[in-house]
Amino acid sequence: MTLEGGVQYSKIAEIKGPLVVVDDVDNAAFDELVEIETNEGERRLGKVLEVGNGKAIVQVFEGTTGLSIAGTSAKFVGKVMEMPVSKEVLGRVFDGLGRPKDGLPDPIADKFVDINGEPMNPEQREYPKDFIQTGISVIDGLMTLVRGQKLPIFSGSGMSHNLLAAQIARQASVVGKQDDFAVVFAAIGVQYSEAEYFRRSLEESGALKRSVLFLNTADDPAIERIITPRVALTVAEYLAFDLGMHVLVVMTDMTNYCEALREISAAREEVPGRKGYPGYLYTDLSTIYERAGKLQGRKGSVTQVPILSMPSDDITHPIPDLTGYITEGQIVIGRDLFRQGVYPPINILMSLSRLMKDGIGEGSTRADHSEVANQVYDAYSRAQEVRALAGIVGKAGLTEIDLKYMDVGDVFEKEFLTQAIDENRTIEETLGILWKIVSKLPKNEITKIKDKYIDQYYKEE
Amino acid sequence: MTSNSSLEQAIDKILKKTEKEILLDLKNSGSDSKQTLDDSLPKLEQEYDKIISDGYKEADKIEKQIIGSSDLDVRNKKLLLLEEGVDKVFSKALDQIANTDRSGDYSNLIKTLLDEATKILGTTKVTVFTNTKDKDVVKSILSKYSGAKLSSETIDCLGGIKIKSKDGTMTFDNTIDARIERFKPLIRKEIASTFGMGN
Incomplete structure (x- = not known):
């Protein structure tokens, strides 16, 4: 922290949407933090988006409602937005800008960190390969999450992604190691009831102690949503790389973040890209x-487990589309399964964890994991085909083996996929159910598993 | 006599056969029951193991809940106590600053504050605001800054100065209050570390 900056400018040229244009500005810097002061002495935070020709465009996080050109002033603080970090942030609840929301004082900072983070040196990156147990069978068994991975959940409006997010946050752990584990949870533009659910859910399960919550509710200014994932990740990076913890960051709902980005882009009159989202x-x-x-x-x-709701369940929408380019796989929540009352309604045929193969097997989960998972994928896919066929020719027209595959599909959905919201399954339990499903098939249909594993785990009915 | 013995023989035969059948049935039932018992034993053991492991899981969950919430309670109480301590230190420090003797080195402090402020605004042609206590000190120094003018209006602060450009568009607050506010997070950290926390 320095004395640089701190000049207050009172010549406001324009207020446009979430932006304030300040005139006659010297020495402002891109991304510099700005304190906007209203006539009544109320202070709001913002940051510099553009500088040049004696003007600075300031994006006001808390919105510009109630601001007027006369009487409003902008103080350029001389530093970028920083988040105070220390181990004391664990167990705390903050708002979308990183201010305490739990009635406790600001955490005593170990250091102040730029919320934009420091880019990781690609040369220094280590390939992710250690298993994280979420306690949710379908994720652990078929789309395993590994430490250092970014695996988004693609959902749709009204579906149970928030329940799933809270369950992951409560249950996630590193199995068999004494390493410290923490969860950073960023709720972006969620309803008040959902924010309360997240908070209560972590409190009641005792998981709040190892968690940090950032809650930006739907009625908070949209512009704050630009900051929420960044402050959350700043804390996560500190816990991970300064304190050596394994941190799981759950961010929901990234669609709200993108909407806020679109709002600013429109206010800046930038050339819109697909569906009005900015080209960048x-x-x-x-x-x-x-x-x-x-x-x-x-x-x-x-x-990272970012969660985003696809407008109209459209997976080709720019947000899931562009997210999919960056992340390492995706977990897709299926509307059909949701309507059937299945929880978690994950459509495994559209889901994939690209790093799963490196995080499973002997030494991390179990030697047969990969093969039994492949067999179940294959069997469920066949079950879907058989179901479609049965819809045309009727069950009576199906062969005996087709009926077995239908049975596999039912058992998969009822016993493997379906799980209570407080049910935390170990990886052994998960693999046990996978073998139960495989054991519904005759041995000659099992083509993806080595004989030694069949001999060991197959249970003929 | 002959017919009686034949009858007896027939009855004996029937009795023996029936006895044999009953014994065989009993034996079969015995082995069936044993088989059923043997079969149900692993199931029973499985059920037993499941109940025990569910019990452990539940106990573990409850233990985590209790420990987690009590740890947090303790930590939060500690934080509140610390904050109370920090506030007390702050208010005592502010009292001392407010009552500082305005003679001697104090004029150097005001000069430093004015130097900093005019440098940041990039001009000495400014209007200077201060509180009643510092007015005389500021007045005595101001002649060194060409174009600087002391405002007749006083401001409410612990000490120091606030300057405004002549056209009124730029202001720089270099009062002691503003400086404390700017450095408050660092000062809090220092105070907390003297209480043995925050590092």
Whole structure:
């Protein structure tokens, strides 16, 4: 912190949407923090988006409602936005800008860190390969999450992604190791009831102690949403790379973040890209998602599970589309399964964890994991085909083996996929159910598993 | 006699056969029951193991809840106590600053504050604001800054100065209050570390 900056300018040229244009400005810097002071002495925070020709365009995080050109002044603070970090942030609840929301004082900072983070040196990145157990069978068994990975959840409006997010935050752990584990939870533009659910859910399960919550509710100014994932990731990076913890960052809902970005872009009169989102949406998202990873010589890791709701369940929408380019796979929530009352309604045929193969097997989960998972994928895919066929020719027209595959599909959905919201399954339990499903098939249909594993785990009915 | 013995023989035969059948049935039932018991034993053991492991899981969950919330309670109380301590240190320090003797080195402090402020605004043609206590000190120094003028209006602060450019568009607050506010997070950290926390 320095004395530089601190000049207050009172010549406001224009207020446009979430932006304030300040005139006759010297020495302002890009991304510099700005304090906007109203006539009544109320202070709001903002940051410089553009400087030049004696003007500075300031994006006001708390919105410009109630501001007028006369009487409003802008103080350029002389530093970028920083988040005070220390181990004391664990167990705390903050708002979307990183201010305490739990009635406790500001945490005593160990240091102040620029919320934009420091880009990871690609040369120093370590390949993610350690398993994180979420306790949710379908994720652990078929789309395993590994430390340092970024694995988004693609959902739709009204579906149970928030329940799933809270369950992951409560249950996630590193199995068999004494390493410190923490969860950073960023709620972006969620309803008040959802924010309360997240907070209560972590409190009641005792998981709040190892968690940090950032809650930006739907009625908070949209512009704050630009900051929320960044402050959350700043804390996560500190916990991971300064304190050596393994940090899982859950961010929901990234669609609200993108909406806020579109709002600012429109106010700046930028040329719109697809569906009105700015052309730099991909670059902007990558500055968030690429903050996941592991570094050589450092103990901790940052793993991201961003959650986004696809408008009209459209997976080709720019947000899931561009997210998919950056992340390492995706977990897709299926509307059909949701309507059937299945929880978690994950459509495994559209989901994939690209790093799963490196995080499973002997030494991390179990030697047969990969093969049994492949067999179940295959069997469920066949079950879907058989179901479609049965819809045309009727069950009576199906062969005996087709009926077995239908049975596999039912058992998969009822016993493997379906799980209570407080049910925390170990990886052994998950693999046990996978073998139960495989055992519904005759041995000659099992083509993806080695005989030695069949002999060991197959249970003929 | 002959017919009686044949009858007896027939009855004996029937009795023996029936007895044999009953014994065989009993034996079969015995082995069936044993088989059923043997079969149900692993199931029973499985059920037993499941109940025990569910119990452990539940106990573990409850233990985590209790420990987690009590740890947080303790930590939060500690934080509140610390904050109370920090506030007390701050208010005592502010009292001392407010009552500082305005003679001697104090004029050097005001000069430093004015130097900094005019440098940041890039001009000495400014209007200077201060509080009643510092007015005389500021007045005595101001002649060194060409174009600087002391405002008749006083401001409410612990000490120091606030300057405004002549056209009124730029202001720089270099009062002691503003400086404390700017450095407050660092000062809090220092105070906390003297209480043995925050590092």
